[in-house]
Amino acid sequence: MDSASFQFVTFGLAVALISNLSCSRVWRSTVLLLASAAFLCLLAHNPIALLPLAVFLLLGYAGLVIVERAWHTSLACSVIAILLSYVYLKKYVFLPESIFMHFPYFTLGISYIFFRILHLLIESGDSQEKSHIGLGAYLLYTLNFTTFISGPIQRYDEFARYQFTNLPIALGPRVIGMQLERIVRGFFKVNVLAMLLDLVREDALLQLFQPLPLSLRLFSALRLAAVYPLFLYSNFSGYIDIVIGLARLMRVPLPENFDRPFAASSVLDFWNRWHITLSSWFKTYVYNPLLLALMRRISSLKLQPFLGVLCFFVTFFLVGIWHGRTSAFVIFGLLTGGGISTNKLWQLGLSHALGRKGYKVLARNFFYIALGRGLTFSWFSFTLFWFWADWKQIDKVFNAFSGAQWFGVWLATWLCASIVLAFWEWLRTVLLSIKTVDGPVLTSRYARVVYTSALGLAALVMTILLNQPAPGIVYKAF
Amino acid sequence: MIGTSFTIGMRVPREKTFAALLPLELSRRTGLKVELYNEAMPFKLPDTIASHFNEVLKAKPDMVLWALNLADLQSQRDMGLRVSTSHFKFWERVLLRLRAFSATSLSASISDLFRHTRTATMLFQVLYRSQSGYVKSVLMDTDKAKYLRSEQGAECHNRLNEFNNSVARIATQARDADVPLVVVLLPNHVQSAMVSMGEWPAGFDPYNLDNELRAIISSQGGTYIDMLTDIRSIPNPDLGYFPVEGHPNARGHAIFSKLLAKELTNGAVSALANARKPKSVVGQER
Numbered sequence: 001m002d003s004a005s006f007q008f009v010t011f012g013l014a015v016a017l018i019s020n021l022s023c024s025r026v027w028r029s030t031v032l033l034l035a036s037a038a039f040l041c042l043l044a045h046n047p048i049a050l051l052p053l054a055v056f057l058l059l060g061y062a063g064l065v066i067v068e069r070a071w072h073t074s075l076a077c078s079v080i081a082i083l084l085s086y087v088y089l090k091k092y093v094f095l096p097e098s099i100f101m102h103f104p105y106f107t108l109g110i111s112y113i114f115f116r117i118l119h120l121l122i123e124s125g126d127s128q129e130k131s132h133i134g135l136g137a138y139l140l141y142t143l144n145f146t147t148f149i150s151g152p153i154q155r156y157d158e159f160a161r162y163q164f165t166n167l168p169i170a171l172g173p174r175v176i177g178m179q180l181e182r183i184v185r186g187f188f189k190v191n192v193l194a195m196l197l198d199l200v201r202e203d204a205l206l207q208l209f210q211p212l213p214l215s216l217r218l219f220s221a222l223r224l225a226a227v228y229p230l231f232l233y234s235n236f237s238g239y240i241d242i243v244i245g246l247a248r249l250m251r252v253p254l255p256e257n258f259d260r261p262f263a264a265s266s267v268l269d270f271w272n273r274w275h276i277t278l279s280s281w282f283k284t285y286v287y288n289p290l291l292l293a294l295m296r297r298i299s300s301l302k303l304q305p306f307l308g309v310l311c312f313f314v315t316f317f318l319v320g321i322w323h324g325r326t327s328a329f330v331i332f333g334l335l336t337g338g339g340i341s342t343n344k345l346w347q348l349g350l351s352h353a354l355g356r357k358g359y360k361v362l363a364r365n366f367f368y369i370a371l372g373r374g375l376t377f378s379w380f381s382f383t384l385f386w387f388w389a390d391w392k393q394i395d396k397v398f399n400a401f402s403g404a405q406w407f408g409v410w411l412a413t414w415l416c417a418s419i420v421l422a423f424w425e426w427l428r429t430v431l432l433s434i435k436t437v438d439g440p441v442l443t444s445r446y447a448r449v450v451y452t453s454a455l456g457l458a459a460l461v462m463t464i465l466l467n468q469p470a471p472g473i474v475y476k477a478f
Numbered sequence: 479m480i481g482t483s484f485t486i487g488m489r490v491p492r493e494k495t496f497a498a499l500l501p502l503e504l505s506r507r508t509g510l511k512v513e514l515y516n517e518a519m520p521f522k523l524p525d526t527i528a529s530h531f532n533e534v535l536k537a538k539p540d541m542v543l544w545a546l547n548l549a550d551l552q553s554q555r556d557m558g559l560r561v562s563t564s565h566f567k568f569w570e571r572v573l574l575r576l577r578a579f580s581a582t583s584l585s586a587s588i589s590d591l592f593r594h595t596r597t598a599t600m601l602f603q604v605l606y607r608s609q610s611g612y613v614k615s616v617l618m619d620t621d622k623a624k625y626l627r628s629e630q631g632a633e634c635h636n637r638l639n640e641f642n643n644s645v646a647r648i649a650t651q652a653r654d655a656d657v658p659l660v661v662v663l664l665p666n667h668v669q670s671a672m673v674s675m676g677e678w679p680a681g682f683d684p685y686n687l688d689n690e691l692r693a694i695i696s697s698q699g700g701t702y703i704d705m706l707t708d709i710r711s712i713p714n715p716d717l718g719y720f721p722v723e724g725h726p727n728a729r730g731h732a733i734f735s736k737l738l739a740k741e742l743t744n745g746a747v748s749a750l751a752n753a754r755k756p757k758s759v760v761g762q763e764r
Binding site: 200203206461462464 | 588589592593597598601602605608609610611614615618674675676711712713714
């Protein structure tokens with residue numbers, strides 16, 4: 001049930017069906033609350049394991065109530081309390097092992113609950129008009145089963161607008177068809193595409209250490225670097241497709257989390273397209289306040305562009321280290337923050353050297369875009385080594401070749417990604433340019449029915465054939 | 479040499495089977511003239527082989543090599559269902575299918591029906607190219623993976639006891655005829671893949687069966703030789719099998735021949751170990 005399994009989809013569809021028996025906000029909210037509670041029970045098996053999560057939620061609600069009444073004195077305290085509780089429950093490795101609770105307890109989805117609680121606390125503290133959020137609404141928002149495991153991180157006002165209304169958004173046959181299509185596509189991505197890509201990655205990793213000729217092992221390293229971002233995208237975006245589809249069938253639109261990330265021609269652009277709700281959260285609650293605070297203190301016009309660079313580094317360093325509890329994620333954070341701030345510096349440097357107009361001309365150049373896309377992909381793929389591997393694996397992988405050989409693998413990844421992604425974008429443009437009076441043939445109703453049926457059939461066949469569960473949703477671990 | 483389908487070289491041209499390659503390799507290594515008579519019988523259980531062993535001894539061999547594979551330890555019922563249905567009439571086959579269908583869950587039955595279609599076979603050809611994917615898939619199959627578990631269940635123990643009885647019958651006859659009996663387990667596709675990967679999920683151990691067989695053979699006075707450890711040094715040994723039906727292909731037979739010759743001349747069999755080694759082979763081994 002904890003991944004994009006057939007059982008999860010069936011459960012979600014059943015809840016959507018029951019939820020649509022009435023448009024009443026009370027009915028829809030009761031169904032969602034009961035479904036979310038049932039979902040939690042199915043995941044946790046043992047009620048005792050849910051106790052720490054319940055305490056965390058109650059702490060968040062207590063903080064919210066206090067902030068609603070007197071924010072100046074209590075917002076900082078509430079945020080710190082939630083942050084410390086989160087770090088404690090997640091058992092960050094920099095804390096001594098002895099202080100942790102030594103029984104198995106449930107932490108699935110806690111990161112996303114953490115973001116939602118912080119969002120509620122900060123917005124409640126900032127808001128001029130103090131509107132009270134009841135315990136039921138709070139639980140519904142934080143435990144909503146469609147966003148529980150891996151997001152997307154939805155703002156409370158958006159959730160409340162669609163959930164707590166007696167006039168929910170329309171759900172006609174066309175919308176239902178589109179959502180079912182999206183669910184099938186997501187199911188295919190997670191259970192077929194991601195599974196196959198994961199097999200390629202595992203084989204490549206194994207072949208690095210097998211008695212094979214150097215050229216074959218270098219090719220394995222190239223596959224290892226290139227395949228993981230594609231796997232992660234299929235795995236995560238497939239799951240997001242499913243939950244967005246299910247939530248829309250329950251008349252609650254969720255925010256998009258991906259926008260063709262590998263089409264990004266720079267690291268800055270990439271993070272506007274990858275895990276969008278997470279980067280938006282960090283931009284709203286870390287980047288913007290930090291930049292404002294620094295700009296208030298440093299008034300030099302010459303230095304101001306570099307303040308943005310610093311803020312980008314801090315923000316995306318935090319994005320990186322949020323992903324895990326170990327020191328490997330500190331490196332992941334440094335590389336993520338380093339990549340995005342270097343990209344910003346590069347933009348500033350080029351604008352300075354070529355002038356704004358010259359830089360804009362260069363940024364529209366086909367080869368510049370293609371190489372930028374490849375460089376972004378290769379940078380991301382290599383930072384992900386600190387994402388999927390622990391230190392032991394990292395040590396083993398990097399010791400498989402010399403530094404020069406790894407540099408060659410990275411160059412090859414860059415070049416291959418530039419060519420393949422440029423071809424993909426060209427193909428997409430060509431296919432979308434084939435149009436009828438109703439629009440592109442590729443996105444027509446008939447084409448969608450055909451390929452959705454094909455994907456559904458392929459997913460069914462592969463699930464039967466491979467006789468193994470698809471890899472779990474990677475982001476549920478965070 | 480005795481054995482079953484692996485030993486007879488099913489689906490591989492005769493001159494490319496390890497039965498054809500092994501004597502050449504042994505002769506090259508020892509300088510002796512080695513002749514091999516392949517008395518393997520496909521799809522026969524150890525018990526049947528034991529019943530016909532007197533016919534093998536009539537050829538007055540200097541040594542008997544019994545090349546086993548994991549499928550030889552299947553139960554009589556499994557072998558019966560898998561082999562003899564093709565000789566049944568249509569309605570008998572339908573009846574058998576229906577019986578099997580009623581004995582398992584609906585989803586498992588549908589899955590089983592689909593897995594035997596040509597489309598499935600074609601897709602397996604592609605999917606089983608992935609070493610880790612193949613291993614995962616087989617280990618999910620409780621029947622195929624039962625001998626690869628670290629802790630073998632009661633069914634496996636019963637089968638190993640039956641196997642022990644067959645070995646005892648063969649070993650007694652060999653001892654009486656003063657013919658050394660040498661036994662080897664030819665690794666199957668999944669064992670080779672697991673050993674080559676060097677890691678496997680908790681609860682499984684590709685070496686476990688090897689250890690069990692060694693104990694049985696040694697207790698009956700036979701010589702057991704180990705091929706699994708050497709498989710580790712072979713690049714992609716899993717490519718030595720037909721991906722779907724699992725028998726070794728020509729590449730697999732060549733690997734078996736090399737590894738068997740190495741093990742047979744490394745001291746496990748005194749007659750072959752004491753033979754003069756040509757200088758070229760000695761040089762290669764150094």
